Amino acid sequence: MVAALPVLAVGYQADWTGFHEGPGARSEFPLGDAFIKANGKEVVPLVFYARWACIPFSLIGALFAYRWARELYSPAAGLVALILFVFEPNLLAHGELITPDGACTSFGIVAGYTFWRWLKQPTWMRAALTGGALGLAELSKMSWLILFGLWPMLWLIWRWLEPKKVECRESEGTSQTENVIAASSSSHQPSTINHQPSAPQLATILLLAVYLMNLGYGFDGTGTPLKEFQFVSTSLAGLEKPGTPGNRFRDTWLGQIPMPLPKQYILGFDNQKKDFEEFGHRSCLRGEWRDEGWWYYYLYGLLVKVPSGTWALFAFVIICRLVQRSRPVPLRDELVLLTPAIALLALVSSQTEFSIHLRYVFPALGLSLIFISQVGLLLTCPTHIHPKRERGSRPAVPCSRCGLVWVKRFLPLALTCLTPVRSLLVCVAMAYSVASGLLVYPHHLAYFNDFVGGPRNGHKHLLGSSLDWGQGTHAAIAWIKDHEPSSRVEFAMWSGTLATVLLSQPPDTITDTNFGTARTSKLILFSADRFSDRGPYSRSNQNQPVEEVVKRFASGSVLVRVKQPVDSQ
Template sequence: MNRTATAIAAFCRAVIRRVCTPVGERWAVVLLLATQAGLLGYSATQHSPTFLEPAILASGISHWKFGRFEPYRVNPPLVRMVAALPVMAIGCKTDWDRFHEYPGSRAEFALGEDFIHANGRRSLYLICLARWACIPFSLAGSYFTYRWAKELYGGGAGVFSLVLYICEPNLLAHGELITSDAACTAFFIIAAYTYWQWLRSPTWTRATLAGGGLGIAQLAKTSSLILIGLWPVLWILWNTLKPRTQQLLQQPASNSRDPHIPPASFHTSATSHYFQFATIIIIPLYIINIGYGFDGFGVRLKDYTFVSSMLTGLNNPGESGNRFRQTLAGQIPVPLPRQYIMGLDIQKRDFEDFGEPSYLRGEWRTVVGGITIFMVSR
């Protein structure tokens, strides 16, 4: 038993020594990413489509064909548009007869059913192709996990973090699908990494990259909205808690009798820092609008028809209205695409009343919001 344990320990030490060399580290990263791609690619061929995938794929095709973003508007279109590319390249049958549009409508599920009916058994092959197109999202998340950990703690930590990311069951399960969860996770990491780089060493190049990372994350899933609120908090904490080495520039030397004049670059850099942060927050607005082709940009708030109680001001979720219609705020043009705003409203309506009973803590309940279930499950 002791000999076996000693042999295993010696083998592990030898592997670590090999991996910790620059060449070994590079090969380890390449092999691990190739393994991840293989696992996800194989899983995509073996598992049947989920309930959401036909609706997502049909919606992505509709975005390209018609330039409309009503189908599946509860999430931004980036992932499903990427998923639709190989399917459109080889050709598929579509049926749009059941498309409908009214306040709160979700036509994507009917479109998904009709897509399956139109393509028959071939739809399994088409969905597999769409899944393969989304594998690079997971690979990007893996790579930036490795890179961030390496910059923090060294190459060994980077490889170890990469192994953990690749082997995480939820990431393996969602990474093979065309749903937006795996892509959202990857873009969360990329956005956080680029923002961290800017916080450490603010430059205009890094500010632009951080804004771009934050913007792409917004196009992956509406969950990424939390970053828009989180980034200012982290910025304030970073500038409050970090060592204030800049203060040394304002202090005269102890043996100097001349009045000290702070260098002009000190104030310039501080001003530049504020403008860079503003740029990081503004760039995502532009990227979101690009993702929707600026469809419905600048529509006044009063011209929307909402269905969530929060935005209608009515007691019944699903009843249409607009609480801002007769207010001064209603005159404000919204600097976001119309269907992006409508998607947020519909998602909020679903949280308020999904229309189906929910099972929570041993009981079927008629009114339990998705937020409540999420918080309890944590």
């Protein structure tokens, strides 16, 4: 909706002939091609304006990542979170696209931050702000539906982990200074001592979010009885084969219940569930193609797509947290931060019908960057890892039975003595993370880290929206016009509509239905996934062509020269 505003302002040509409604209908794809054909080359500035309208979502995410890290850990941590978020290549890539993942990441941070602040100081004003933020997060993408279950659970945990009120009376053997320190530490969160977040406020937050979800859809179909829906997922249709319309609730008492959400929101959830049950397209990981996905796809994707400098900071945080004797912040504060990220990653990883889009877990990545930002404490607090002890006291050794006694005793001391060194390491890791992302500009979508040899080897590990989503079509067509202006061109990609418009000549286009049967051309422009999975092209011809890779573009697409004709079948 936001991306459409500037397009509406400047004007456009529309073609709605491809639109149709029905169970499981996905009209957005033919409508997209029709939009490109109707506007011709003018579609390029229209998409440019639409993408600019989405940039503020990333700025909002960066601002609230900074504020959350600053208030949770330290001002230096806030600066670290801001830098990591702003220069993270994956978030940069999707922050400029007209897809919901960037907004989902940002509004997930906003919602989590406002919820955390409400837990700390539960006022009705903060409850209203939290409900509004949750509503925006739900409107951005369905990924955050899990918050309706997680937040009540986190609310209970927050109350259960409520710190006990510290007595400040001076006792025998206790100095006045120690009492002051104890009192100040207990009053660090004064609003949480005798003012716990209440159930009515929590209910208000959830109800306000539901109201905003309906408001965003204009209350279209809100209150429709469950029995009147036509579902296509096995879970909701109750039929064995996904894609077959049905409704398992039609003849039950549940079917009489009016749904509190917009009709299209519920049908969209059903369509997504159907894709997770039967997708129809193959998945690829490390050059292996198969009809189903991998449970570890997203973990592996983060390993090779997140900058190695960021991973170094994460490893440093884990090491320091393992050896330190006290938490930098209370456990319940970090549970509010990390539980949604872990839950989202686990939920998406459990859906193994297909593994194509690493972007599904970017909201978890945004929250994780805030957790990593606590390395800022090491830049400003030299005694954070190894607090001072009274003379003659012995260091606590919590794991003396596991053979790590000496590590537990002396590693914290070593880290403390090497404060300048560890500060330098943190700064170097941050600088390397930023630089590695900037070096691939403007091809952030095709970024891969040093663990796999950088972007030049990315196609060997991940494809699809993690590498080539057509973002390099302009550059590829421009190169063809400059170096091969008289060549005939085929397009082997999911949709060659935009490339056809940019080329300004009618090429032979290889689509999903005629891939491999089009007339032989001198050049074939492959998308990265089609170049990797050329099985249908090869099987459709008895006489195999002799191919020569002319150019592999930074965006992942590949230009191939066919030296021998291919007999069409």
